[in-house]
Amino acid sequence: MSLGVCKVLKPFSVHLRFLKTKCDGVKPVCGPCRMHPKDDDCEYSDGPGRSRTKVLEDTVSRLEARLHELENPDDTTPSVTLHDPYRSYHDSQQLSKSPPSLLIPETHPYSPLSPFSPTSTSSSLPSGRPWRSFSALDTKTESGGSSGSSSSPQRQYTSSPFLGTDEPGFITIQTLLDKFLPHCLEFGFFLNPNRFREATLLPLSFGHPSRPSPAVLSAVYLWGVHLSHSEPLLLQEHSFMTRALQHAATDLLGAHPDVILHTLQAEVLLAYYLLRIGRFLEAKCHTANAVSLALAAGFHKIRSTNLYAPLAIGLSSDTPISLHPPRDVIEEGERINGFWAVLMLHKYITIALEPPMSVCGTLEAPGIQIDTPWPLDISHYSEGLLYPDVRGNSTVRNFLLNSVETGNQGHSTTALNVKAAILFHRSAQLAGQWTPNMQTREFYAYTAAFQSINRVIETFRTTLPPLAQLDVKHPGTRALLLIHALTDAATIKLHINFSYADSSSKQHCLTAARNMVTFGGLNIQEVGYMNPIMGTLWVAACHVFIDEISRVRSLANAWPPNTEGSEDELMERLRSGMAALSALSDESSLTKYQLTKVQEAFSAI
Incomplete structure (x- = not known):
């Protein structure tokens, strides 16, 4: 028998109190309760849930414990700990006003919190740490090391060995710069490399205004680790990535004099890195950040012939803040090249990651007119080749309409790269708009656009330097190889929809595609690191061969064997393309995925 709890109210002197009486267990109302009626119902311990009395008792116990906790904060551990995500930033604001020695005492070179911890939110303000505090990595890092894919899923990442410091040691920084800067143009680096290196190696604190901003430094360090092939460094790649992402998100809160340009560079580097390792959504996000920042800073209107009021990028005490004028022609060149680097990145990301019907031109949307003149190669600015009379007006629009540039602008390797990217994107965009059931007016409009862009591509092709007899190790060779591949891929994108029915488009x-997989006679294995978009270009060429092999097999004896255009010749070209993809896929998750898709398409025919 289950017993209930009976509470009978009885008088006692001048006070009232509860007297507990023994329950006889009779349901629904026990005997004592029938004798002394009350407002509350009887409560039994065998009910489906906790009784009201038990709930009240638990509540009282919890409140008493909380009261004790509040009254004795030093003797208890709080049951709920709140975290201020901006505490590090506010602390650094206060500490930046004090002498550097107050930030990191010499007797305690490491803080208890790793800078690579997700809770670290240090900004671009100076940390005050001298170089001798950054040496934790130097004793463990070598410039070389065993090779290994930085994107390997088997890699076990560990915590940062330079616990509590803002950046690795001086020797390690030199190593990372040596690994990245020779290949930096392939990954969207638009700052002057010599000036960047000199500023990076200054014996000043992390975030000092004379050094590059923490965001761009962290992104460069990340790329250096990624390209290092040093196992001790590669084990820290995830930590370096976390640090770079944190600074890219928070540096705009700081007061570094180059925070806009350097944050833009960091966003571009992170987008290429994330694309390369296969984190596509994050790559698109950082690309969008770069596009927004470039437009907000007015980099699309540099040296515009049109009247253009500088945009306000912020407010301080209700006073608009605008980007300061460039200090010299080199910094102006960095801004020009920075805008075009963002435009190329946007076009690559769009084509590589968006379906054909979704390929768009955000930077060329109605209302956005690009007036910035074509870029020079970054070294040419220090040689004084950006003449004072150079101006820009509807730069992209005029190129697509006229295809041939006048004057001295638009012929640098960097400008040719930008133009090839524009043509590739425009062809892909046009191909995505094609449908076989177009209305008559739509068909004529499409035909006119098709013929126009095809004419621009063929004219542009005649201006390209040949690939033959180039030094395979020279950085300019990689750039020209990319430009030729982009131009050929533009032709494929434009004609692929009609290649099944039209012999001219098929040819x-x-x-x-043959041009793309012969590489101008170069040994692709010796070229070195290439832009991540190369995998997408070679995939387009491989699909051309797969489609044609399938067609040849369906026609059986339509072509004689062992001649140009035979299945053997097509297979040889396809193997060349897949070999190039395989070489690039060793350290690129994106290309590895693309190679798998090509293999699946070939096995299906």
């Missing part, structure tokens, strides 16, 4: 596609 355009085959010729372009």
Whole structure:
């Protein structure tokens, strides 16, 4: 029998109190309760849930414990600990006003919190740490090391060995710069490399205004680790990435004099890195950040012939803040090249990651007119080749309409790269708009656009330097190889929809695909690191060969064997393309995925 709890109210002197009486267990109302009626119902311990009395008792116990906790904060551990995500930033604001020695005492070179911890939110304000506090990595890091893919899923990342410091040691920084800067143009680096290196190696604190901003430094260190092939460094790659992402998100809160340009560079580097390792959504996010920042800073209107009021990028005490004028022609060149680097990144990301019907031109949307003149190669600015009379007006629009540039602008390797990217993107955009059931007016409009862009591509092709007899190790060779591949891929994108029914379009596609996999006679294994978009370009060429092999097999004896255009010749070209993809996929998750898709398409025919 289950017993209930009976509470009978009885008088006692001049006070009232509860007297507990023994329950006889009779349901629904026990005997004592029938004798002394009350407002509350009887409560039994065998009910489906906790009784009201038990709930009240638990509540009282919890409140008493909380009261004790509040009254004795030093003797208890709080049951709920709140975290201020901006505490590090506010602390650094206060500490930046004090002497550097107050930030990191010499007797305690390491703080208890790793800078690579997700809770670290240090900004671009100076930390005050001298170089001798950054040496924790130097004793453990070598410039070389065993090779290994930085994107390998088997890699076990560990915590940062330079616990509590803002950046690795001086020797390690030199190593990371040596690993990254020779290949930096392939990954969207638009700052002057010599000036960047000199400023990075200054014996000043992390975040000092004379050094590059923490965001761009962290992004460069990340790339240096990624390209290092040093196992001790590669084990820290995830920590370096976390640090770079944190600074890219928070540096705009700081007061570094180059925070806009350097944050833009960091966003571009992170987007290429995330694309390379296969984190596509994050790559698109950082690309969008770069596009927004470039437009907000007015980098699309540099040296515009049109009247243009500088945009306000912020407010301080209700006073608009605008980007300061460039200090010299080198910094102006960095801004020009920075805008075009963002435009190329946007076009690459769009084509590589968006379906054909979704390929768009955000930077060329209605209302956005690009007036910035074509870029020079970054070294040319220090040689004084950006003449004072150079101006820009509807730069991209005029190129697509006229295709041939006048004057001295638009012929640098960097400008050719930008133009090839524009043509590739425009062809992909046009291909995505094609449908076989177009209305008559739409068909004529599409035909006119098709013929126009095809004419621009063929004219542009005649201006390109040949690939033959180039030094395979020279950085300019990689750039020209990319430019030729982009131009050929533009032809494929433009004609692929009609290659099944139109022999001329089919021949355009085959010729372009053959050009892409012969590499101008260069040994692709010796070229070195290449822009991550190369995998997408080679995939387009491989699909041309797969489609043609399938067509040849369906026609059986339509072509004689062992001649140009035979299945053997097409197979040889396809193997060349897949070999190039395989070489690039060793350290790129994106290309590895693309190679798998090509293999699946080939096995299906």
